[in-house]
């Protein structure tokens with residue numbers, strides 16, 4: 052089946068959808084930069100790349116969405132550091148290509164694959180079971196996979212797709228592997244979020260439908276849920292062998308926005324990169340920050356923290372809302388349980 056034709060209706064939808072996304076991004080990033088300016092300048096808040104990183108031979112790192120973009124660069128960085136790297140993604144062919152390229156580039160043969168769909172409860176349950184059978188422990192988990200979609204959709208489990216992919220799939224994966232992560236006392240979970248999380252609003256009544264759906268709203272909400280999950284998980288297990296942090300990479304030069312289903316978005320992304328290239332990071336730059344969190348002694352003992360573009364910044368009251376985070380946890384368990 053070909054791509055749907057660009058009609059006046061889809062063009063309007065695309066323009067509206069992307070304009071909202073851009074508007075939100077500019078608003079949150081401007082406010083964020085002003086608010087965070089003092090923290091950003093403090094040297095102690097920088098993710099220092101000067102401290103020598105630990106080698107990761109004998110360690111196992113799982114990267115969701117490791118076949119492309121930030122995840123692909125992160126998988127390569129971890130493999131270069133000596134880790135056994137497991138790439139989780141849906142598209143086997145794309146993942147095999149990444150696997151081969153990473154093996155050749157790093158000389159590390161231990162790059163392995165697991166095919167699973169983060170948005171599907173059954174697929175993730177199977178993946179967790181398979182991972183538990185394959186690996187006696189997981190040392191690093193990078194919850195990175197995901198996307199954004201111009202059209203609203205609910206998964207076959209009846210959950211809004213963006214929320215299911217970014218939050219619910221990673222919630223299920225992380226909890227399913229938690230005992231393996233804490234095994235040797237040094238497990239590290241790194242959740243990749245977005246500046247847009249700051250405009251996220253959790254409306255628990257809408258997570259099972261596309262009522263009021265817009266791409267920007269769904270994406271912001273899903274990313275905000277990942278921040279609340281980071282904080283709550285850290286409150287529950289931080290200091291007990293597992294550290295959990297959120298990393299907001301800022302704008303990154305990947306093909307991520309090409310997969311939204313909007314015909315307008317790739318052109319807009321191109322224009323944005325041309326005009327604001329100074330703001331964009333390369334996936335390799337972001338991967339270096341993720342590797343620092345995963346392997347630097349300087350990150351020992353850090354948990355429940357929020358990093359923006361390589362700097363630890365203070366969380367807002369909204370991000371620290373423990374009651375909301377606890378409710379999200381319960382709702383997530385209920386959603387996964389109810390789906391079973």
Ligand SMILES: NC(=O)c1ccc[n+]([C@@H]2O[C@H](COP(=O)([O-])OP(=O)(O)OC[C@H]3O[C@@H](n4cnc5c(N)ncnc54)[C@H](OP(=O)(O)O)[C@@H]3O)[C@@H](O)[C@H]2O)c1
Pocket residue numbers: 115116117118119120121122139140141142143145146167168169170195196197198216243244245246299300301302303304305306307308310
């Ligand atoms: N690029 C940016 O400017 C930016 C900014 C802030 C935050 N982020 C976040 O960074 C993360 C990575 O983004 P990116 O730009 O690197 O995107 P990308 O290049 O499109 O890569 C996304 C990865 O996620 C995987 N994926 C997507 N849906 C999946 C699903 N349902 N199940 C399993 N894997 C899935 C994709 O593999 P398959 O398609 O093969 O499954 C791919 O490996 C995302 O969480 C994104 O929200 C990106």
